Amino acid sequence: xxxVSLQLEDKTYQDATEITSKMQVAxxxxxxxxxxxxxxxxxxxLLKAQLTKESKDTWEDAKEILxxxxxxxxxxxxx
Numbered sequence: 001x002x003x004v005s006l007q008l009e010d011k012t013y014q015d016a017t018e019i020t021s022k023m024q025v026a027x028x029x030x031x032x033x034x035x036x037x038x039x040x041x042x043x044x045x046l047l048k049a050q051l052t053k054e055s056k057d058t059w060e061d062a063k064e065i066l067x068x069x070x071x072x073x074x075x076x077x078x079x
Contacts, residue, residue, distance in 0.1 A: 016030060016031065016034075
């Protein structure tokens with residue numbers, strides 16, 4: 001485990017300590033879990049952005065290929 005020093009807003013820390021007290025869980029465990037969940041959330045958000053971009057790129061490629069096929073079919077019809 002890594003030891004990390006961080007500065008929290010007073011309200012954020014106060015809320016966290018109130019919740020951990022009610023849940024009877026250590027504040028460091030609570031913060032660890034919160035960061036882990038936030039990392040998963042952001043990883044999924046980044047993955048979504050990547051997939052959206054790749055999907056657009058793939059769609060552009062598919063449109064180009066379709067246009068080429070249509071041009072080939074039109075050329076064959078005129079022959």
